Amino acid sequence: MNPESITCPLPETVHETVLLAHGGGGKLTHQLIEKLFLPAFKNPMLEARHDGAVVDVSGASIAFTTDSYVVKPLFFPGGDIGSLAVHGTVNDLAMCGARPLYLSAGFILEEGLPMEDLRRVVASMAEAARQAEVQLVTGDTKVVDRGKGDGIYVNTAGIGLVRPGLTIAPSRVRPGDAVIVSGDLGRHGMAILSVREGLEFESRIESDSAPLAKMVASLLDGGVEVHALRDLTRGGLSSALVEISEAAKVGIQIEEDKVPVGAQVAAACEILGLDPLYVANEGRLVAFVPAGQAEKTVELLRKDPAGAGAVQIGRVEASPEPLVLMRSRIGANRIVDMLSGEQLPRIC
């Protein structure tokens, strides 16, 4: 593993064309949001920099979110673009503390796509929606000429209902909070990359892609005072922690030997020179809860199949400036920075 090459900051140049890294969930994505989108559309919902917006509609507190999915290949071990498009958007709603209710689906199909591929993706979306207990209620299909797409791109948007009075947001994170992840890291990204790079292991790495809303609901039903949640997608754990430390203006200290990484993922990362902290997950979250509720949170998460590997990996500390530190197995502290450049394009 060579984290230095990843954490070395890119120069703050102005990029005159769009780079793959602008979609990577790291520094350039962050710059695009801060310098282009936020100034254009400025409003408090966007400025909350959450996974979704929470808006008031006729007295109800509604979460609203969107994601496009351009993953390559369309079908991968443990999932496909259809189930991913349902899980990703359901999870963004869950990260706002919302119960996901309805999804939309917008397809951009490439001329010449085998109809059977579309059928498989649609069937997978329908099954994922059934499992996540959401209804897909509206949609749209566009077709682009051959060579102007890549089979199927899907956008899903979702709306969900937030419990009255509930606010789950980075701004609620406090020094002392426990930092808990719901399972082992890096499986989604390495499942995709193993297929693309033709890596062979004893058994194949399966994506962790899964819906997380019921797990979040069980925390809330169980009385856990959840301060913040983030699903660990593009940019991985590191980007999520850096974003939250910046938004909450706190330090975050994690322990390397607590961060769960499966043996196969660790081996694949080693071979490819990647750091699991930066690899995307599609069924993992980080939760910030009061220290006194850490044990209960881990117990509740472990009752869900997607949370069986839940564990506390660190805690929030008061800090003069936002900073994420990881104490290594030999006791040295390393600064965890956001992903620079593009590690792995078209992972979701």
Added chain:
Amino acid sequence: MNPESITCPLPETVHETVLLAHGGGGKLTHQLIEKLFLPAFKNPMLEARHDGAVVDVSGASIAFTTDSYVVKPLFFPGGDIGSLAVHGTVNDLAMCGARPLYLSAGFILEEGLPMEDLRRVVASMAEAARQAEVQLVTGDTKVVDRGKGDGIYVNTAGIGLVRPGLTIAPSRVRPGDAVIVSGDLGRHGMAILSVREGLEFESRIESDSAPLAKMVASLLDGGVEVHALRDLTRGGLSSALVEISEAAKVGIQIEEDKVPVGAQVAAACEILGLDPLYVANEGRLVAFVPAGQAEKTVELLRKDPAGAGAVQIGRVEASPEPLVLMRSRIGANRIVDMLSGEQLPRIC
């Protein structure tokens, strides 16, 4: 004009690959929805076959819709992909009788896109949102490799609030209803095509792209009992009328000499062998209202700049089977069918 070549039905073959026509808003789009999407995702909201879904959230009646935009070129006379992506989704909400409130935006950018193009599109979206009085509150950006996109694709989803007790839907259309269009037809499609084909006219054809929600609100505020609305996008007036006649199980009779088409659009259609009834609009609607309110409806529509050319073009008739007829200038009746094949790919 050669309408026969357009209305000639395609054989009902099973297509084993996706064709451009599957995204054209005509028969193949219809087949894809009926045979693939509806059976997979079956629920009453989808089965209403409306421009958007109307769902109940915590007692509020909320309209929810999505559209992806793949128009080529990105910038065209009278608009660009950014303003189009706002107008199109705002209008779908308006067609459900909803007041548009919030939009999401999902960008799929092609590696190498000039950043300046993105800036222009985002600025245009922000201005269109301001004019339409909606807030863009959540978004997502993905980047695909060079040659796997075409500059910018945008998806917008939107949520809006439907007045309590209001139902605007094809099922409410009744024999005797007046059929009213809000202005001249075919400008959006012909603006795009003129650019693509390099057609030169004395003055250029500008897209009609415009937000229609305020116009709809003025009808409702004015006490018009609006039965159904449809914006005349892909597939044009003909597809909208056929869909409504099928959903409402009624006949629709329109008069060719009442259907408003500008001289330049008519000339361009003549040159290219297109029928303006099938050409896409992005700022036009058809309204079905009780006959006694036709005059009032036209008056109210004409108060809005986008409705200045509003006119009644026909009426609904009882019919043993769904049928749309157009009486020509010489008095002959012609059957108006849905668009077959793809007239004009990537128009929106």
